[in-house]
Amino acid sequence: MTVDKLLKRHQQLTHSENVKVVSHVQREEGEWVRHTVMIENVDVPFVFKRTKHYQGLTGARVNMTYYPMVESIAGMDFEQMKVVRIKRA
Template identity: 75%
Template sequence: MKTEPDKLLKRHQQLTHSEGLKVISHVQREEGEWVRHTLMLQGYEVPFVYRRKQKYQSLQGASVNLTYYPVEETIAGMAFEQMKVVRIKRA
């Protein structure tokens, strides 16, 4: 039986799945009706972002399993690389 990450990875080739990543920082900011979550992970210099309808318990210090893909966001004319999270679960 295939797991949910395996099904996503088969359908979308640009996705990456990582397990057991340690969260160093978790910031939650309101963006209109959504809350934008930004994670910084041990061993990575790129932020991992996702949105939810409401705030969530802090993941700082937790181990997580992520499915994500790279995106580029332009802020004030400068391009910043970040990872867009499709699926997140505590490890």
């Protein structure tokens, strides 16, 4: 499915192109690997899960499709961006 079709179908999605990754951390969570990506000039983490480790993205430029979400940890709410699609630019 193309990005334009995704954006039309889901109003909450946002698409950013050619953004620079300043940090990429990969952590194992059971059978999944949780990826946390920080983007230049943005204070909110972008997260996604995969079944395997992913190539390091620190310093790379990427295109991402994502939506905002709130994760509650120990009774505190943290704003995050849930990544639906990520590709190198």
